Amino acid sequence: MAQKIIDKKNPLSFHINVSGFDVSDFLPAEESEKQSMVVMRESVNFWKDGARRFRKNTLGMVSLAVIIAIIIFAFIVPLPYPYSYEEQIRGSENLGLMQYSKDELARKETGESVFPHVFGTDSLGRDYMIRIMMGSRISLLVGIIASTIILLIGSTYGAVAGYFGGKVDMIMMRLVDIIYTVPDILIIILLSVTLKYPLKHLAETIPGFNWINTVGVGLISIFVVFSLLYWVGMARIVRSQILTLKEQDFITAAKALGASHSRIIKKHLLTNCIGTLIVTTTLQIPSSIFTESFLSFLGMGVNAPMPSLGSLASQALGGITSYPHRLFLPAITISLIILSFNLLGDGLRDAFDPKLKN
Amino acid sequence: MGVYIVKRISLAVVTLFLVATLTFFLMFLVPGGPFLSEKAPSPQTLQALEKKYGLDKPVGIQYLNYMKGLIKSDLGPSLKMRGRQVNDIIKTGFPISARVGGIAMLLAIIIGIPLGTFSAINRGKWSDNVVMLISTFGIAVPSFVVATVLMYFFGVTLHILPTYGLSTPLHFILPVIALSFYPTAYISRLMRSSMLDVLGQDYMRTAKSKGLSQFKSLFKHALRNAILPVVTYLGPALAYILTGSLVVEKIFTIPGLGSQFVSSITDRDYPLIMGTTIFLAFLLITMNVIVDIVYKIIDPRIKLK
Numbered sequence A: 001m002a003q004k005i006i007d008k009k010n011p012l013s014f015h016i017n018v019s020g021f022d023v024s025d026f027l028p029a030e031e032s033e034k035q036s037m038v039v040m041r042e043s044v045n046f047w048k049d050g051a052r053r054f055r056k057n058t059l060g061m062v063s064l065a066v067i068i069a070i071i072i073f074a075f076i077v078p079l080p081y082p083y084s085y086e087e088q089i090r091g092s093e094n095l096g097l098m099q100y101s102k103d104e105l106a107r108k109e110t111g112e113s114v115f116p117h118v119f120g121t122d123s124l125g126r127d128y129m130i131r132i133m134m135g136s137r138i139s140l141l142v143g144i145i146a147s148t149i150i151l152l153i154g155s156t157y158g159a160v161a162g163y164f165g166g167k168v169d170m171i172m173m174r175l176v177d178i179i180y181t182v183p184d185i186l187i188i189i190l191l192s193v194t195l196k197y198p199l200k201h202l203a204e205t206i207p208g209f210n211w212i213n214t215v216g217v218g219l220i221s222i223f224v225v226f227s228l229l230y231w232v233g234m235a236r237i238v239r240s241q242i243l244t245l246k247e248q249d250f251i252t253a254a255k256a257l258g259a260s261h262s263r264i265i266k267k268h269l270l271t272n273c274i275g276t277l278i279v280t281t282t283l284q285i286p287s288s289i290f291t292e293s294f295l296s297f298l299g300m301g302v303n304a305p306m307p308s309l310g311s312l313a314s315q316a317l318g319g320i321t322s323y324p325h326r327l328f329l330p331a332i333t334i335s336l337i338i339l340s341f342n343l344l345g346d347g348l349r350d351a352f353d354p355k356l357k358n
Numbered sequence B: 001m002g003v004y005i006v007k008r009i010s011l012a013v014v015t016l017f018l019v020a021t022l023t024f025f026l027m028f029l030v031p032g033g034p035f036l037s038e039k040a041p042s043p044q045t046l047q048a049l050e051k052k053y054g055l056d057k058p059v060g061i062q063y064l065n066y067m068k069g070l071i072k073s074d075l076g077p078s079l080k081m082r083g084r085q086v087n088d089i090i091k092t093g094f095p096i097s098a099r100v101g102g103i104a105m106l107l108a109i110i111i112g113i114p115l116g117t118f119s120a121i122n123r124g125k126w127s128d129n130v131v132m133l134i135s136t137f138g139i140a141v142p143s144f145v146v147a148t149v150l151m152y153f154f155g156v157t158l159h160i161l162p163t164y165g166l167s168t169p170l171h172f173i174l175p176v177i178a179l180s181f182y183p184t185a186y187i188s189r190l191m192r193s194s195m196l197d198v199l200g201q202d203y204m205r206t207a208k209s210k211g212l213s214q215f216k217s218l219f220k221h222a223l224r225n226a227i228l229p230v231v232t233y234l235g236p237a238l239a240y241i242l243t244g245s246l247v248v249e250k251i252f253t254i255p256g257l258g259s260q261f262v263s264s265i266t267d268r269d270y271p272l273i274m275g276t277t278i279f280l281a282f283l284l285i286t287m288n289v290i291v292d293i294v295y296k297i298i299d300p301r302i303k304l305k
Helices: A031-037 A046-056 A058-076 A102-109 A128-164 A166-181 A184-194 A196-205 A211-215 A217-230 A232-245 A249-256 A261-272 A274-297 A309-316 A325-352 B002-027 B043-052 B059-071 B086-121 B126-140 B143-157 B169-199 B202-209 B214-226 B228-251 B257-267 B270-298
Strands: none
Touching: A046 A058, A046 A325, A058 A128, A058 A325, A128 A166, A128 A217, A128 A232, A128 A261, A128 A274, A128 A309, A128 A325, A166 A232, A166 B002, A184 A196, A184 A217, A184 A274, A184 B002, A184 B228, A184 B257, A184 B270, A217 A232, A217 A274, A232 A261, A232 A274, A249 A261, A261 A274, A274 A309, A274 A325, A274 B143, A274 B228, A309 A325, A309 B143, A325 B126, A325 B143, B002 B059, B002 B270, B086 B126, B086 B169, B086 B214, B086 B228, B086 B257, B086 B270, B126 B169, B143 B169, B143 B228, B169 B214, B169 B228, B202 B214, B214 B228, B228 B257, B228 B270, B257 B270
8 A cells, every 4th residue: 555655756755646546445444454453462251361360370370289189189099099098907007108017018928019008007007198188088078068158158148138238238247247256166166065966866866867977076067167157257258249239330220121139149249259259268268177177186076987187187196206207297288288278269369359469 | 436335345245145045055955964974873863963963953944043153153063073163173274374375475466567567668579478488388387287396396306395284484485386376477467468558658658758767657657557457356366376275285285274175075074165165255255345446446547537
């Protein structure tokens, strides 16, 4: 185009030579020509944007990798593993790391391949590695289930309170204030003590409730208390988000179109809070895991022989001088789990809501 | 302001009442009563025991009696430790726990606030990153891990610090450090973000342009405003120290209220469990109310009204 309009005899002249044009030069631009002029990136949706930001955060990515590794360790590795967590192997008590007992050495002589006790055994001859794996499994399950309960109850409650406002909101928030003041650990301990008998009675009389014995009253009381007490933090956060969201025009439009309350809450309000919901839930997981391990340490968690990282650490205290690995292995595992979830939650928060970063 | 205080106190009283009632009725879920866990006494002995402890009256009367006792701050006799009253047991155990917990709280404040401030001033430099990394570890690692690891390294391997009991001041070091680890880390993170907020404010820039030295502007203006979120944290911090003491006292064999509570649970000494729960709940709720009221008083925005 420039060759056609520049005056060849005087290139610096501003005269435009129109004789060189024809109709094809003035047709509307096609899509491809328009695209070549656009300097923007293609638009990304909320998730891709957040994922892109998260990928840049090395600490967050590393902690995600660690969590995936721990999940594999806790759920997949035990499947082909030759030992089980309650199997007491006579003659193999108190082995150190990668040690073989006399019986096992004898079996190795005969050519049989014996899987080594990588983390040794405890005082009853149970392989320690599988016990740590089961303990991690319990911790992860508690964290995820408890956080799901808190998410469901808390977000529903907060959304209803925030959406309806007025008197409903006031009453609901009074209840939240009262529950917030109750000291939770005390109630958990109390419940785990007192629920033992009714639940044991339930497990024995009504068939189908046998899992209560394996899981342990401690865990059930943790879940009960989480359902009763811990959702208030989530409810407050969701409520404050909803309060700002419901003033926006698209909500007014939805109401004008006759959308029901539940539809507005579900489809419009809560879906816009998803970033906050994900971050708060992810940050709730490590504190649930902490509470479970803390209670197991005090002896109020899962029933023996099911191991929990807290009870493993507590049992290891007795032999701390001779078998320090029995303390450090569960301690490092639980610290790693809690740390990775905390860093993951921080990374998610930075990725989905960068305005919060200081 | 006065309305706020009244509202807060009435909320606290309601909650305390709820906790006491909940505790009382939970004890009744246990079948057979507190005496059947021992070698079963003869029916006459059982009757006599029940009469003595008032357990043969209907539930409603027992509840009223207990509530009456509570108002007189009498928590009843202990069932397993014959002859001792729950009030006594709490009175002997609590000062010990309070000492350890109080020092731990003080340590957390004394170390956490300067550390957070230092981190905020040197934002982005490697010293800031190091401090923040350590504090992230501090809030992730559970208290029992910290306590047991400290005990192993200083007590067992290096043999320089004692690990059980509280006879000399040296004995205090390990439990206090273990207990204060998490609050210190939390306070330093809180202080850092709060200080960063304050340092970015316009009035700090004004002070600097007026020629105020960095030292003075820090202490006179920034610190006072940045410390407010830390004051709100003091309530939950106390709750943490209380629950942390359960673990620390078990590990370091300290005869405080925490280990008393844990052993009462394994012994199923119900009046002691109830009494300790109510006492601890009362302590926590009261401290939270005090902290909330103090915060409202020292918040400079309130004075402007």
